[in-house]
Amino acid sequence: MTVVSSPGKVLLAGGYLVLDPKYSGIVVSTSSRFYTVVEDKVRDGARGSESPIQIRVRSPQFVTATWVYLVHVDEAAVRVEQLADDVSTTSTKNKFVQLAIERVLLLALELKGAASLRGQLAAGYDIVIVGDNDFYSQRAQLAARNLQPTLENLFQLPPFLSTGVKLAEVHKTGLGSSAALITSLVSALLLHLSVIPKDSFTSEGGLDSASEGRKLAHNTAQYIHCLAQGKVGSGFDVSSAVFGSQLYTRFDPQVIQPLMEENLGSTQSLSRILSPLNPAWDYRVEPFKLPPQTRLMLADVDAGSDTPSLVGKVLKWRKENSTEANALWDNLDSTNKSLAKTLLKLSSLAEQNSDEYSRVVKYLASLQSVQWLAHPAIPPNELQVIETFAEVHQHSEEIRAKMRDMGSRSDVPIEPPEQTELLDACVSVAGVIGGGVPGAGGYDAIWLLVFEPKDIVDSSQLPSSRVEAVWSSWTKLDVSPLSAKESVAKGVRVENIESIKGLKELL
Ligand SMILES: Nc1ncnc2c1ncn2[C@@H]1O[C@H](COP(=O)(O)OP(=O)(O)OP(=O)(O)O)[C@@H](O)[C@H]1O
Numbered sequence: 444m445t446v447v448s449s450p451g452k453v454l455l456a457g458g459y460l461v462l463d464p465k466y467s468g469i470v471v472s473t474s475s476r477f478y479t480v481v482e483d484k485v486r487d488g489a490r491g492s493e494s495p496i497q498i499r500v501r502s503p504q505f506v507t508a509t510w511v512y513l514v515h516v517d518e519a520a521v522r523v524e525q526l527a528d529d530v531s532t533t534s535t536k537n538k539f540v541q542l543a544i545e546r547v548l549l550l551a552l553e554l555k556g557a558a559s560l561r562g563q564l565a566a567g568y569d570i571v572i573v574g575d576n577d578f579y580s581q582r583a584q585l586a587a588r589n590l591q592p593t594l595e596n597l598f599q600l601p602p603f604l605s606t607g608v609k610l611a612e613v614h615k616t617g618l619g620s621s622a623a624l625i626t627s628l629v630s631a632l633l634l635h636l637s638v639i640p641k642d643s644f645t646s647e648g649g650l651d652s653a654s655e656g657r658k659l660a661h662n663t664a665q666y667i668h669c670l671a672q673g674k675v676g677s678g679f680d681v682s683s684a685v686f687g688s689q690l691y692t693r694f695d696p697q698v699i700q701p702l703m704e705e706n707l708g709s710t711q712s713l714s715r716i717l718s719p720l721n722p723a724w725d726y727r728v729e730p731f732k733l734p735p736q737t738r739l740m741l742a743d744v745d746a747g748s749d750t751p752s753l754v755g756k757v758l759k760w761r762k763e764n765s766t767e768a769n770a771l772w773d774n775l776d777s778t779n780k781s782l783a784k785t786l787l788k789l790s791s792l793a794e795q796n797s798d799e800y801s802r803v804v805k806y807l808a809s810l811q812s813v814q815w816l817a818h819p820a821i822p823p824n825e826l827q828v829i830e831t832f833a834e835v836h837q838h839s840e841e842i843r844a845k846m847r848d849m850g851s852r853s854d855v856p857i858e859p860p861e862q863t864e865l866l867d868a869c870v871s872v873a874g875v876i877g878g879g880v881p882g883a884g885g886y887d888a889i890w891l892l893v894f895e896p897k898d899i900v901d902s903s904q905l906p907s908s909r910v911e912a913v914w915s916s917w918t919k920l921d922v923s924p925l926s927a928k929e930s931v932a933k934g935v936r937v938e939n940i941e942s943i944k945g946l947k948e949l950l
């Protein structure tokens with residue numbers, strides 16, 4: 444059995460700009476993760492080499508979410524066709540899953556040969572895919588239990604809760620479910636097929652210490668995600684699913700252009716193009732993490748936006764107003780990079796003197812940001828920490844203003860008035876450091892960075908409780924907290940099934 448998980452994402456800053464390799468985005472990988480389990484169907488090892496190879500994929504959180512595939516392995520090609528044996532249980536096509544299986548098997552064929560691949564597949568595979576509850580709105584499940592949408596109640600829900608609906612009907616929360624899904628599925632298959640070594644995901648560092656196996660998993664997941672989506676996005680979501688929180692700069696889309704055909708010609712070599720040694724994969728992953736004793740709060744806002752249409756309108760505006768747009772993007776990128784640098788500086792100040800840092804966090808957690816520098820007699824070292832937090836607040840407010848400016852110039856609701864009102868109300872709460880709209884913005888969500896002092900025993904005194912009180916009383920938009928926060932683990936990792944509560948029961 445192979446169990447692999449990968450985190451969801453929040454693009455704190457760099458939405459739209461991260462589509463251009465000239466700019467970077469601040470991506471936080473979340474504690475909410477997707478899990479893929481791959482098991483040999485014939486578990487006793489007796490491999491029926493003459494029987495057709497079957498791969499069954501199930502997503503138990505959804506109704507009729509079972510897909511059965513027949514696999515044909517020739518000397519130079521792999522065919523994966525869906526077997527619609529029982530319409531009542533077999534759902535419609537799942538392009539993302541089918542392409543992931545087909546292209547990973549083709550890569551395995553190139554790297555290991557037909558006989559080896561047939562041997563690996565002979566028993567057939569049973570694959571289960573699940574996502575943490577936060578990837579999907581839990582409003583209906585909470586209401587069914589007469590529970591209010593609070594963090595405390597979210598934690599009471601059973602893990603991997605059934606949504607009661609079909610996959611196409613679910614309300615997603617925008618944590619990057621398809622990127623996390625594809626990354627965990629591709630990584631699990633590469634491991635189970637022994638295409639990459641078993642220890643490919645043990646290193647927890649960023650790109651510098653990443654194994655060749657992790658890099659191959661990244662390139663393959665990026666390619667399949669773009670192929671399934673029919674476009675080459677920035678790829679920040681797959682990169683954070685693989686490498687964890689980071690400052691991300693996209694790769695040149697041309698690297699996968701030759702492979703963006705549904706039916707690959709025999710000339711295209713997946714293994715050559717996807718190889719971690721292929722210099723055309725010129726993405727950059729720079730280390731990033733949030734400061735200690737802070738929490739990234741995320742809210743799912745019910746109004747919802749169509750990201751691709753927002754992106755299309757902003758890129759059209761940029762094309763038609765390139766001088767004005769490039770000046771705004773350069774300016775915004777500079778503030779984005781200042782935010783990343785200042786957040787990282789707080790981590791180093793905490794390492795230099797953790798007691799002093801903890802004292803400052805506890806002091807600021809009870810104050811509104813406008814009060815932080817009011818005290819006349821702050822010790823110099825503590826003043827440096829306070830001033831750095833004040834810079835984070837300032838940068839996040841500047842980014843909001845520039846994103847609003849880009850929205851008004853391109854006639855796109857990046858931070859529409861209703862979101863501005865909600866964010867202003869939240870950012871003025873005592874203990875809130877800053878906030879904004881993640882990714883492309885719109886009405887989908889908001890993020891807030893809040894203090895979470897390590898030694899507060901009464902949770903009602905935490906800034907997150909004060910923020911939740913604002914959200915629960917907010918009438919202009921439907922605001923639901925998500926339990927996700929920054930993940931401590933870096934990107935995709937192998938899991939022990941026994942340690943994932945509620946997963947074994949779903950197999
Ligand atoms: N839990 C799942 N099990 C199987 N397939 C899934 C699952 N979640 C997503 N998919 C596949 O990925 C496709 C795209 O999913 P989705 O629309 O959730 O992606 P997304 O835009 O990344 O979502 P998000 O809003 O979370 O960023 C779906 O149509 C489906 O084919």
Ligand SMILES: C[C@@](O)(CCOP(=O)(O)O)CC(=O)O
Pocket residue numbers: 454457458459460461462617676677678679750754881882883884
């Ligand atoms: C607008 C864009 O730059 C980010 C979209 O982020 P999100 O899906 O709204 O979290 C698009 C992309 O990078 O693919």
